[in-house]
Amino acid sequence: MMAFLDESVPENETETRADDDDDANLCRGLQLQGSIDYVCTGPAAKDFGGLLQIRPLAVIRPAGPEDVARVIRAASRSANLTVAARGNGHSLNGQAMAERGLVIDMRAMDGLIQLFRIGASAYVDVGGGVLWEDLLKRCVLEFGLAPRSWTDYLALTVGGTLSNAGISGQAFRHGPQTSNVSELEVVTGKGDTLVCSETQNSELFFGVLGGLGQFGIITRARILLQTAPDMVRWIRVVYGEFEEYARDAEFLVSLPEGESFDFVEGFAFVNSNDPVNGWPSVPLRLDQGFDPSKIPRAAGPVLYCIEVALHYRNSDESSSTDKVVEEVLGQLRFCENVKFEVDVRYMEFLQRVKRAEQAAMANSSWDTPHPWLNLFVSKRHIVDFDRMVFKSILKDGIGGKMLVYPLRRSKWDDRTSVVLPAEGEIFYIVSLIRYNPPYPKGQPVERLIAQNHEIIQGCVTRSFDFKLYMPHYRTEEQWKQHFGKQWPAFLEKKGCFDPMAILAPGQRIFSRTH
Ligand code: FAD
Numbered sequence: 001m002m003a004f005l006d007e008s009v010p011e012n013e014t015e016t017r018a019d020d021d022d023d024a025n026l027c028r029g030l031q032l033q034g035s036i037d038y039v040c041t042g043p044a045a046k047d048f049g050g051l052l053q054i055r056p057l058a059v060i061r062p063a064g065p066e067d068v069a070r071v072i073r074a075a076s077r078s079a080n081l082t083v084a085a086r087g088n089g090h091s092l093n094g095q096a097m098a099e100r101g102l103v104i105d106m107r108a109m110d111g112l113i114q115l116f117r118i119g120a121s122a123y124v125d126v127g128g129g130v131l132w133e134d135l136l137k138r139c140v141l142e143f144g145l146a147p148r149s150w151t152d153y154l155a156l157t158v159g160g161t162l163s164n165a166g167i168s169g170q171a172f173r174h175g176p177q178t179s180n181v182s183e184l185e186v187v188t189g190k191g192d193t194l195v196c197s198e199t200q201n202s203e204l205f206f207g208v209l210g211g212l213g214q215f216g217i218i219t220r221a222r223i224l225l226q227t228a229p230d231m232v233r234w235i236r237v238v239y240g241e242f243e244e245y246a247r248d249a250e251f252l253v254s255l256p257e258g259e260s261f262d263f264v265e266g267f268a269f270v271n272s273n274d275p276v277n278g279w280p281s282v283p284l285r286l287d288q289g290f291d292p293s294k295i296p297r298a299a300g301p302v303l304y305c306i307e308v309a310l311h312y313r314n315s316d317e318s319s320s321t322d323k324v325v326e327e328v329l330g331q332l333r334f335c336e337n338v339k340f341e342v343d344v345r346y347m348e349f350l351q352r353v354k355r356a357e358q359a360a361m362a363n364s365s366w367d368t369p370h371p372w373l374n375l376f377v378s379k380r381h382i383v384d385f386d387r388m389v390f391k392s393i394l395k396d397g398i399g400g401k402m403l404v405y406p407l408r409r410s411k412w413d414d415r416t417s418v419v420l421p422a423e424g425e426i427f428y429i430v431s432l433i434r435y436n437p438p439y440p441k442g443q444p445v446e447r448l449i450a451q452n453h454e455i456i457q458g459c460v461t462r463s464f465d466f467k468l469y470m471p472h473y474r475t476e477e478q479w480k481q482h483f484g485k486q487w488p489a490f491l492e493k494k495g496c497f498d499p500m501a502i503l504a505p506g507q508r509i510f511s512r513t514h
Pocket of ligand 1: 095106212213216
């Protein structure tokens, strides 16, 4: 039976608009199985970026896809209402917010984690609002299986990362998370609930993957699984020169499966004893010291670290793991003896960023604004990018990781909405994961935003082949430029699946129409 749950209307609502009463009445008429909350000063008005505060009209906690469809159809009957799916609100620039619109809290929905086999392949059907960390635990502990492609941090939702790409050190082999999903259930901007895949409603399927929430809300995803290993050999090696680092990192991501590591990432760090940005940020265990005398004297202000991991099972001979590690590392040219190595359980490895989260919470930098910047830079310009950004603008560090590592275009499906640099098989992801203590202890956030602009402007001025990952622009012209030759197809899909531009208004690509 339908229930009308939890409809609390604030008593001291200020700044109302003429249409707000109509819209609130419209919401009251929704016969939801879940609930609506009109007190919107909580998490739905904020995100991890912490740069914006945007109040919605109401927050919906849907019980299932029917509720999501009902909300979208109701919005389409109003003059102005927009609808934003909110995963875990880990966006950086208000992408999951809706000013005076309806925010759908996807985490409230049933998680629906179910194993599914087609031939020899195993899949899991999972709700769009499930956190990857919960999916990991269920898959490994119940089935001995795990998704193949991850993000570094796992308190993100399945629908949230599939709307971007979902990248970590497995992407060089398996592609991003958007390359590891075979079917979606999506509620479109017209309120239709459709199942889509490569062969069924394929325009919607590929549109939604990396589609920044513009075409529909993912209520279920079918994700490809692999056998979960028991353990991981996790290794970091250090370089003084970017060219050598890049050559070795590109070599590692180009080796065939079975002859290399299962995870390849890397980062730049400061050549100093700064506890956060420098040498101490590299060892994997507290009892491993960093010996700077092993770094060549000619090294500049910034050093580089390749981070790799090899999966193995408890039943494997330890000599076979050692052999692969020795053979591959033997071909690299890192600084002699600047190598850190640990063996950890697979789940512990995938949850490694949890420790950084706990440290940031302890020093208050988890709750301060996070003006992060994520870019894809083509191989052709990465050496110049290093010179301009790591060796110059960011030579003192950013209070967190400065990721820079190669990915392979052939592992990405060019039918999805994700936008990559124009050229070449190899391109780099650059992630500036800034953690800044509250001002005045840390820098004013405006200065960090200005630094991001300086980096982007520098890339534009030097005509680098680059794209923003998790892009945020203000004008249609900028979005047009971002999508480049993909723009006409993106526009056409918008017209087809969300013609009134109801969905994901926080991306600021389209404006609501009547
Ligand atoms: P939200 O921020 O809530 O939503 C993001 C966008 O997707 C919004 O436009 C929203 O409307 C839309 N959306 C949400 N759910 C759905 C749905 N079910 N259907 C359709 N649209 C939806 N990214 C990586 O690729 N790799 C990383 O290693 C990585 N690490 C991160 C670490 C941290 C600490 C943080 C804060 C972010 C990280 N990210 C990483 C970025 C992350 O992938 C994006 O911020 C992602 O959008 C966050 O997911 P979320 O579930 O919080 O989504």
